[in-house]
Amino acid sequence: MEVRNVPHVSELLANSPKNWGKWGPEDEVGSLNYLTAAQILKGIATVRQGKTFTLQVRMGDPDGDPVWPGRQGAKRMSVMDRGHYNCGKGPVFPGSYQYADDVMFMYLQGSTQYDALGHVWYDDQIWNGYDADTTIGGLAKASVCPIGERGVVGRGVLIDIARHRGKDVLDPGETFTHRDLLDAAQAQGVTIEKRDILVIRTGWIGSFYKRDRAEFYANFKEPGLTYSPELVQWFQDMEIPNLVTDTIANEVTTDPVSGVDLPLHNALMRNLGIALTEIAQLDALADDCAQDGQYAFLYTAAPLKVVGGTGAPVNPIVIK
Numbered sequence: 001m002e003v004r005n006v007p008h009v010s011e012l013l014a015n016s017p018k019n020w021g022k023w024g025p026e027d028e029v030g031s032l033n034y035l036t037a038a039q040i041l042k043g044i045a046t047v048r049q050g051k052t053f054t055l056q057v058r059m060g061d062p063d064g065d066p067v068w069p070g071r072q073g074a075k076r077m078s079v080m081d082r083g084h085y086n087c088g089k090g091p092v093f094p095g096s097y098q099y100a101d102d103v104m105f106m107y108l109q110g111s112t113q114y115d116a117l118g119h120v121w122y123d124d125q126i127w128n129g130y131d132a133d134t135t136i137g138g139l140a141k142a143s144v145c146p147i148g149e150r151g152v153v154g155r156g157v158l159i160d161i162a163r164h165r166g167k168d169v170l171d172p173g174e175t176f177t178h179r180d181l182l183d184a185a186q187a188q189g190v191t192i193e194k195r196d197i198l199v200i201r202t203g204w205i206g207s208f209y210k211r212d213r214a215e216f217y218a219n220f221k222e223p224g225l226t227y228s229p230e231l232v233q234w235f236q237d238m239e240i241p242n243l244v245t246d247t248i249a250n251e252v253t254t255d256p257v258s259g260v261d262l263p264l265h266n267a268l269m270r271n272l273g274i275a276l277t278e279i280a281q282l283d284a285l286a287d288d289c290a291q292d293g294q295y296a297f298l299y300t301a302a303p304l305k306v307v308g309g310t311g312a313p314v315n316p317i318v319i320k
């Protein structure tokens, strides 16, 4: 068996750029600060057709939701419904109306979601240099709540890598770089502009609903962006505020060069403060973009304001 000498992520990212302090010592939303009023108006200027698309996957599907291995899909349970009234146990109120209630158990990363900037770290520090001890028992710093309070609105651009490669879905572990994004953008006739919300389709989440579940999770390796110093610098130079993909972790599971798992979570989110939106359902939007040729749009989203949350579900809305 091949034994690889995998470097520590801090070694891999030793010279990687950081935006810590750029928006002040108390900042908790990072590169979302790039989404100024001008960016919002730029997004609005793309709206021409009155079409809307929601990007969340269905949550609490009894057939299973796509989740990172080790997590569980959301489970919704009825705690009050007509059955209670049928057996005389439903509460009676003045006026005699009846009602249904339910509760849900879920991993906050267990649906389409925003990661909090403090979701991952190395070397004892999270985004903006906050101490990793601030994550104990709930994120006291850089939780998802400030992202929910702020909201995310700007010009979004879809890059359909799967379609660009003539595939319904990329292969497990298949990689692409920022140069591939630029090639795909050119082929689509769209320009990735500075401060765009970058939405990347691989077909992966859509395939979850068509594949055998055991096969989907077997030797789990998602396709995705792969780490290089040039790619990180490109995100930094482009001032990308938010990366949205239809995969569970927004990057190839294991960097094929270094062997490190999920290095972009640290390079882009911990160090640059780029918000990550994962498990987006992009197929309907991508089909429409291929049809009308409009790959730029108004992107709007706000994760739930979970106090101390490491992430929170979201149903982004795209308007063309």
Ligand code: UVW
Pocket (backbone or CB within 6 Å): 068, 109, 115, 119, 248, 249, 250, 265, 278
């Ligand atoms: C992990 O934490 C593994 O990834 P995600 O950001 O998808 O939750």
